Amino acid sequence: MKNKAKKVNSNEYDERQLFERNNAFKFGFIVAIGMLLVGQILNLIFGEGLGSNLGFWVNFWCGTTFWVSISTVIIFMILKDAYDGINSRPGMIIFSMWGITAFLLIIANSIVFLIEKPTFQALLEDGITFSNMVMYACWLSMCGVYWIKYLVDKKKNRE
Amino acid sequence: MSKNIALKVARAQKDMTQYELAQKVGASRQTINAIEQGEYNPTIKLCRAICKALDKTLDEIFGEEDENEEQG
Numbered sequence: 001m002k003n004k005a006k007k008v009n010s011n012e013y014d015e016r017q018l019f020e021r022n023n024a025f026k027f028g029f030i031v032a033i034g035m036l037l038v039g040q041i042l043n044l045i046f047g048e049g050l051g052s053n054l055g056f057w058v059n060f061w062c063g064t065t066f067w068v069s070i071s072t073v074i075i076f077m078i079l080k081d082a083y084d085g086i087n088s089r090p091g092m093i094i095f096s097m098w099g100i101t102a103f104l105l106i107i108a109n110s111i112v113f114l115i116e117k118p119t120f121q122a123l124l125e126d127g128i129t130f131s132n133m134v135m136y137a138c139w140l141s142m143c144g145v146y147w148i149k150y151l152v153d154k155k156k157n158r159e
Numbered sequence: 160m161s162k163n164i165a166l167k168v169a170r171a172q173k174d175m176t177q178y179e180l181a182q183k184v185g186a187s188r189q190t191i192n193a194i195e196q197g198e199y200n201p202t203i204k205l206c207r208a209i210c211k212a213l214d215k216t217l218d219e220i221f222g223e224e225d226e227n228e229e230q231g
Contacts, residue, residue, distance in 0.1 A: 012185075014185065014186035015201070016189075016193060085187075086186065
């Protein structure tokens, strides 16, 4: 019974980590609101230029806002050593997978761009491509921040 | 916040690494490091756990250092 309880607790966060995670979610929420405001301002400025392209704005708000906010929360947690638990490092696998996937998808998309050669206007109007690019950038940045932080901490510990 | 030298010294006396102390008190190594560096102010619950793990009193580890500073 005791062993079982210990296993359940193995992924727990300590008090400082919980505090920092709480701050990260607050920060992410503010970023999400900020993104909505940015979207609204862009809509006011370029709305006419994009015409009645609902796809772009739906994707901007749903895709871009979502991933930028989520990556802000996660990067905040990584920088404050609050993503991984006391005895676990789930980030190592998750961010490596995201990083590799984003890298491969960027290569695949670049090949498609080179073949199809779409115009800038067409890319802008295609909300899915735009929000996908933002999503890949978010995955890559999370992966990058995680591994840089990990290597810097490792070097510091050695010293 | 100033660095918690007393904690570092007490840990060294016990020949414990930050990781070992962290495991003993149920915190992460980074949290112990943050306490030693004076970047984090722990709750009384964690303070007591640390003191228990190092066989020290709260005053010895987390007491005011003003007296020592004045003497020095």
